[in-house]
Amino acid sequence: MNQPKIKVVAYSDYICPFCYIGYYRIKKLQEEYHLEVEWRPFEIHPETPTQGALIEDLPFPPGYIERAFANVKRLAEEDGITLKFADKLPNSRLALYISEFARKKEKFEEFHKFVLEAYWLEGKDIGDKELLMDLAASIGLDKDEIEKYLNTDEPFMEVQKALKELRRYGFNGVPSFIFEDMVIVGAQSYEVFKKVINKILERKLNEN
Template sequence: MSEKKLKIVVFSDYICPFCYIGFYRVEQLKENYDLDVDWKPFEIHPETPKEGTDLNNLPFPKEYLELMKENIKKLADDVGITFKLTDKLSNSRMALFFSEFARKNGKFDEFHKLVFDSYWKDGQDIGDKTLLFSLAESLGFKRKEILEYIDSEEPLKELKKSLKELRKYGINGVPTFIIGEKIVVGAQPYEVFEEVIDKVLEEDLVL
């Protein structure tokens, strides 16, 4: 275990399978490094209707989707998780709003994991407010307080701020990991993160 606490900023969206893998990759890293992880919201498909959409309607060749699924399975096996790949793409905006509420009330990590697992392990629609309220209430939050926050302008401001921050680095994809002054894009193997983190710690580039 490293003696230095290292800050990692992660830009992520719940509907991104590689972000889910990235989440568990970070959990692996925590076993060997003292990390301060700051998850930032990013909406990769803002055009998705509130009720979600069928993945088969997306403008991708079938061969591409099959190849992506194979890649996802390989990466998931590497971090020891099982995916439940569904044909429905949820609208993630409300889940991102709820997570910001959880952040401001000290339970971001718990809610963050619940949303990820609900979508990728249980195959549930995280665009459904009923589900999100249920997850939030399981952590002790009151519906009235949640509504006051998600109906305000604040969560959208946070989302736009995060998008602007990521694009400052010239990047439009997630997951993106800012480690010290170095950047890792994508759900990379553990060894890639290990090499970057060790180098950052050695060079004392911790933020």
């Protein structure tokens, strides 16, 4: 790809539907542009019980969930994605922690993809430790090493570090994307992403 490289830092959570759509769109854009993407963790519902919570029990106004799901479904269908909505909201903390272990072992991309697809395409409970361990093992990660890692402060510190990074930009939600020095919040259209990318490319080419 004979193009200047653009660095992207993307903040997301596995249980955020707009994060999955944003992920899918970024992956498609990587087929066209030289984007070097670093995915960073952000836990949007740390209050969720370890065992998860039924969607119907979440404290939202009547009709909110239905409208939100319809909006997400519409956005996904624009990309030809058929989402499978689970009836439970998992606690994503363990998935985020194990993803940081995968990063240390240079397996982050594979694990990240598998967890997103397990939840959004297959409707699986990604708060389930056994499921996450099996996903990790399927890409060659050692379960005993993961257990040792989880018994340290490192995964907690990594997630907190990412939270502080994002808040320095003045944001407290995901998905958020930092393209070099330009910020995009939300799962925006390809047109919005491309406008920012092309602006950065033009600037880089003019600098040379």
